[in-house]
């Protein structure tokens with residue numbers, strides 16, 4: 001389904017990602033972990049077309065998408081959320097999720113916000129779908145709240161609902177549990193399991209909460225200083241010397257995992 005070969009990104013002299021590779025041939029929940037600055041978000045930005053690679057190749061469903069824009073990757077079925085949440089702050093939760101659905105139905109922002117006939121035609125159907133997604137994410141009671149007023153945890157759930165609304169084949173979540181308390185994190189874990197089972201999509205997760213990753217993922221990749229240093233089952237990664245060294249090896253390194 002997805003094949004990534006030799007993907008590299010340099011920012012001037014900084015090597016953010018070097019020779020990253022990934023093969024996904026079945027539906028799974030894959031974890032991408034590594035210390036701060038390891039290159040995890042850069043990998044997501046490259047896959048989703050938010051930035052262009054310096055080198056390498058991305059093939060999705062047999063088609064090369066290496067230089068696709070973010071709009072083009074969304075169209076072929078890659079959806080993501082952001083470490084720094086991106087939302088339409090002035091709009092309600094309902095309207096934020098609707099944007100994802102209108103994009104999937106081929107309505108542009110123009111149709112969505114100017115309420116053209118093409119927009120209104122599918123409006124009823126779309127509202128029903130928004131409610132369904134909001135129920136799944138447990139944010140139905142706050143559908144009419146302004147997005148910018150919500151705590152981080154709720155904004156993150158809204159972002160996931162919006163990403164799901166585009167009907168993706170692959171969903172990429174960048175630190176979905178950031179800003180959540182242990183109870184919310186636990187409930188998010190169950191929701192992600194449910195999304196995986198109900199929607200039958202592949203999920204890629206970047207997350208510092210190691211328990212969260214170990215519980216959810218069938219396979220984990222570990223990045224350190226832009227390089228893939230380990231890949232395997234949660235158990236294999238947990239026992240890997242290279243991984244332990246990457247996290248704890250030098251006293252200067254941030255020990256968050």
Ligand SMILES: Nc1ncnc2c1ncn2[C@@H]1O[C@H](COP(=O)(O)OP(=O)(O)OP(=O)(O)O)[C@@H](O)[C@H]1O
Pocket residue numbers: 011014015016034035036037038039040041042043083
């Ligand atoms: N737009 C950019 N311009 C210059 N350097 C960048 C840019 N984006 C990322 N970097 C650098 O690339 C490296 C990898 O950053 P990235 O954000 O991918 O790490 P990360 O693994 O997501 O870290 P964190 O866990 O803190 O989110 C870092 O050294 C970072 O400073």
Ligand SMILES: [Mg+2]
Pocket residue numbers: 040041042083
């Ligand atoms: Mg990051």
